Amino acid sequence: MPSAGPTEGISPTHNRPNEKRHAAEDMVGIKRLAQHLDISIGTVSRALNGRPDVNAETRRRVLEAALELGYAPNQAGRSLRKGSTGVVGFMMQSGSEITGDGDTFFMSVFDGVQAVFARHNLDLVVLLCSSREDPDAYLRRTVARGFADALIISATRRNDPRIDFLAERHIPFIALGRSQSDAGHPWIDLDFEGLARIGIDRLVAQGHRDIAIAAPADDANLGHIFVETAQSTLAGHGLPLPPDRLLRSPPNEAGGYAMAQKIVAMSDRPTAILLVNETTAVGFYRGLYDAGLAPGRDIAIIGFRESPQAKFLSPPLTCFRLDLHALGEALAEALLATMPAYKEQYPLGTARRIWPMELVEGRSDRAQ
Amino acid sequence: MPSAGPTEGISPTHNRPNEKRHAAEDMVGIKRLAQHLDISIGTVSRALNGRPDVNAETRRRVLEAALELGYAPNQAGRSLRKGSTGVVGFMMQSGSEITGDGDTFFMSVFDGVQAVFARHNLDLVVLLCSSREDPDAYLRRTVARGFADALIISATRRNDPRIDFLAERHIPFIALGRSQSDAGHPWIDLDFEGLARIGIDRLVAQGHRDIAIAAPADDANLGHIFVETAQSTLAGHGLPLPPDRLLRSPPNEAGGYAMAQKIVAMSDRPTAILLVNETTAVGFYRGLYDAGLAPGRDIAIIGFRESPQAKFLSPPLTCFRLDLHALGEALAEALLATMPAYKEQYPLGTARRIWPMELVEGRSDRAQ
DNA sequence: ATTTTCTTCGTAAACGTTTCCGATTTCCTG
DNA sequence: CAGGAAATCGGAAACGTTTACGAAGAAAAT
Numbered sequence: 001m002p003s004a005g006p007t008e009g010i011s012p013t014h015n016r017p018n019e020k021r022h023a024a025e026d027m028v029g030i031k032r033l034a035q036h037l038d039i040s041i042g043t044v045s046r047a048l049n050g051r052p053d054v055n056a057e058t059r060r061r062v063l064e065a066a067l068e069l070g071y072a073p074n075q076a077g078r079s080l081r082k083g084s085t086g087v088v089g090f091m092m093q094s095g096s097e098i099t100g101d102g103d104t105f106f107m108s109v110f111d112g113v114q115a116v117f118a119r120h121n122l123d124l125v126v127l128l129c130s131s132r133e134d135p136d137a138y139l140r141r142t143v144a145r146g147f148a149d150a151l152i153i154s155a156t157r158r159n160d161p162r163i164d165f166l167a168e169r170h171i172p173f174i175a176l177g178r179s180q181s182d183a184g185h186p187w188i189d190l191d192f193e194g195l196a197r198i199g200i201d202r203l204v205a206q207g208h209r210d211i212a213i214a215a216p217a218d219d220a221n222l223g224h225i226f227v228e229t230a231q232s233t234l235a236g237h238g239l240p241l242p243p244d245r246l247l248r249s250p251p252n253e254a255g256g257y258a259m260a261q262k263i264v265a266m267s268d269r270p271t272a273i274l275l276v277n278e279t280t281a282v283g284f285y286r287g288l289y290d291a292g293l294a295p296g297r298d299i300a301i302i303g304f305r306e307s308p309q310a311k312f313l314s315p316p317l318t319c320f321r322l323d324l325h326a327l328g329e330a331l332a333e334a335l336l337a338t339m340p341a342y343k344e345q346y347p348l349g350t351a352r353r354i355w356p357m358e359l360v361e362g363r364s365d366r367a368q
Numbered sequence: 369m370p371s372a373g374p375t376e377g378i379s380p381t382h383n384r385p386n387e388k389r390h391a392a393e394d395m396v397g398i399k400r401l402a403q404h405l406d407i408s409i410g411t412v413s414r415a416l417n418g419r420p421d422v423n424a425e426t427r428r429r430v431l432e433a434a435l436e437l438g439y440a441p442n443q444a445g446r447s448l449r450k451g452s453t454g455v456v457g458f459m460m461q462s463g464s465e466i467t468g469d470g471d472t473f474f475m476s477v478f479d480g481v482q483a484v485f486a487r488h489n490l491d492l493v494v495l496l497c498s499s500r501e502d503p504d505a506y507l508r509r510t511v512a513r514g515f516a517d518a519l520i521i522s523a524t525r526r527n528d529p530r531i532d533f534l535a536e537r538h539i540p541f542i543a544l545g546r547s548q549s550d551a552g553h554p555w556i557d558l559d560f561e562g563l564a565r566i567g568i569d570r571l572v573a574q575g576h577r578d579i580a581i582a583a584p585a586d587d588a589n590l591g592h593i594f595v596e597t598a599q600s601t602l603a604g605h606g607l608p609l610p611p612d613r614l615l616r617s618p619p620n621e622a623g624g625y626a627m628a629q630k631i632v633a634m635s636d637r638p639t640a641i642l643l644v645n646e647t648t649a650v651g652f653y654r655g656l657y658d659a660g661l662a663p664g665r666d667i668a669i670i671g672f673r674e675s676p677q678a679k680f681l682s683p684p685l686t687c688f689r690l691d692l693h694a695l696g697e698a699l700a701e702a703l704l705a706t707m708p709a710y711k712e713q714y715p716l717g718t719a720r721r722i723w724p725m726e727l728v729e730g731r732s733d734r735a736q
Numbered sequence: 737a738t739t740t741t742c743t744t745c746g747t748a749a750a751c752g753t754t755t756c757c758g759a760t761t762t763c764c765t766g
Numbered sequence: 767c768a769g770g771a772a773a774t775c776g777g778a779a780a781c782g783t784t785t786a787c788g789a790a791g792a793a794a795a796t
Binding site: 027070071072073074075076077079080085089094107110111114115118124125126127128130131132133140141144145146147252253254257279282283285286289308309311312313314 | 395438439440441442443444445447448453457462475478479482483486492493494495496498499500501508509512513514515620621622625647650651653654657676677679680681682
């Protein structure tokens with residue numbers, strides 16, 4: 001849109017005698033490597049790519065020289081010719097994350113993904129859509145440019161146009177998070193049903209009859225799943241879920257604080273609460289303390305997820321543990337299974353998995 | 369709502385059943401766009417790139433058709449020809465971050481960077497070096513492939529080979545964090561001198577005479593700077609820094625907890641502590657509470673940085689605030705100033721900036 | 737000894753884009 | 767109206783890589 005700088009008028013630096021094309025004139029390409037070895041570039045390429053029709057001794061020399069000269073194939077040339085980039089993009093939005101504590105969450109997932117990709121010379125890059133750009137437009141732009149061979153999308157919304165777009169274009173992709181949009185695509189999602197069921201069951205088993213639940217305020221899909229399961233689980237115990245027991249909050253500390261304030265102000269407080277938003281527990285604790293109430297004693301709390309700070313809350317938070325590294329690995333493998341070049345190695349079919357969680361006992365869900 | 373579906377009314381009789389080519393056979397390239405408009409591809413390219421020598425009406429038609437067909441220039445072809453990619457990489461390590469709470473820290477910085485890049489059609493991608501790969505090797509590989517035009521490197525070590533490598537190769541880059549390695553390169557770093565000076569001065573002004581400091585345990589450069597400044601500031605007040613008052617910890621909650629335990633066990637405890645590692649405060653608080661001590665009352669605490677949870681600690685943490693969005697913008701602008709294509713627009717010279725922090729008063733550094 | 741097969745390598749054509757260089761037309765100037 | 771400048775466009779050559787194809791020689795088979 002910023003149609004080219006008009007500084008083109010008179011450029012005094014137009015005739016530089018030793019202007020060597022690009023800034024990186026000393027980049028060593030396959031050409032240099034070939035003439036250094038005095039063989040053709042075709043042979044060099046075949047040697048590097050492990051083609052069978054190249055002499056063993058020649059291959060050895062090529063590999064050695066490549067290492068010595070620090071040669072690595074140019075990304076643009078290679079992917080232009082091959083039609084694939086060897087890059088997989090993980091798309092994230094700047095502001096909203098799947099949970100509040102994006103840091104350790106995504107870092108662990110990334111690490112798992114990379115562990116698998118490393119075996120196939122695939123590279124993972126993170127594509128982050130800025131807060132000023134529409135996620136759908138960002139995705140279309142990225143895809144049209146042919147930047148990556150495949151995509152992992154996160155923060156899936158209940159109705160997510162990205163899914164239809166990618167499926168329509170036959171771009172290999174996998175979603176971290178379910179969606180109403182169903183294109184027969186692979187996805188992996190956290191077990192929010194399990195969370196709701198186990199959490200409610202546990203609180204009921206401890207004698208609670210007035211249980212509140214706290215779900216995200218936005219359009220994320222997990223909210224609906226969580227709420228519905230919690231509701232039906234409560235119903236299974238013959239318990240209702242009155243409207244004022246269903247709280248909504250943004251997935252951060254401030255949201256938790258606000259919720260605590262709301263509960264504190266109630267004339268008849270619930271005796272327990274199940275939080276699905278991450279890091280809300282931190283604010284929730286604080287909100288209780290500020291009102292002179294104590295988590296665990298005055299109101300039982302089960303939170304999500306076992307974050308680094310969970311065990312440093314007072315009392316330690318009872319919450320759910322996820323193996324995020326393994327989740328990343330599963331994500332990568334399921335994605336590879338949809339990519340033509342790797343299908344045979346990962347004959348898995350399209351994955352639709354619910355990723356399990358494990359309850360970690362703290363002391364926030366029972367009186368001390 | 370993918371704008372304008374694939375209503376290919378134009379060339380319906382293109383039935384090539386077994387024309388395979390690439391997976392994305394229906395990608396619309398400049399060629400298709402050109403023959404759809406019945407003009408040459410050269411003209412289409414010039415029109416899209418804002419070249420002056422193209423008729424206004426022609427340009428309008430081209431832009432319209434490009435939008436309609438969802439055309440976006442192929443990344444590989446474009447960067448192969450231009451010798452530049454339009455992509456800037458932000459390199460991060462999987463495990464170690466500049467601070468413990470990488471999430472909100474980097475997300476804010478990214479958003480600032482992107483705000484500037486968006487004005488120049490530059491894209492930011494995050495390159496994360498997995499925990500299994502050597503950062504220096506990863507960088508070399510990435511550079512050799514010509515993946516990005518410029519780089520932002522973070523988590524700079526005290527002695528960082530990446531800096532010499534990039535400078536030697538004339539790759540435009542900027543470092544987030546100082547280093548002993550000086551290649552006359554641009555960098556921006558947080559004001560750890562200011563943090564040490566203001567923190568110590570404040571604690572001394574409140575009457576403390578026995579002040580401990582807590583620095584990171586790793587090779588990060590900030591540790592040295594922080595420790596030296598703290599030491600000299602203390603000396604300026606005529607106060608020593610005995611070896612047992614200099615604590616080291618990993619930058620996370622557990623590290624803070626361990627430090628608290630160590631301090632609690634001391635026969636003569638310091639009366640105040642200045643923490644430079646992020647999120648250590650959370651664990652530190654907990655460590656004190658577990659020993660029956662209260663932050664602020666029994667030991668004064670000044671922490672770093674004003675993270676989302678800082679104000680939800682009890683008592684709220686006195687700490688330092690950073691404008692990370694602006695830091696990202698500064699980072700981007702300083703980087704652009706080193707890139708040949710943007711030099712004239714950002715005539716800044718090579719930046720070496722210390723990014724200021726502002727003290728936020730909590731109640732953790734004085735008795736209630 | 738002749739043919740066949742196998743091994744190894746060089747040649748050249750793509751991939752999609754930008755941009756230099758002319759060619760053609762239009763417009764202005766004298 | 768001649769002539770030149772300006773406007774507008776098409777043609778074609780790159781960019782670095784992979785790979786189909788074929789050539790040349792060596793080895794094997796007849």
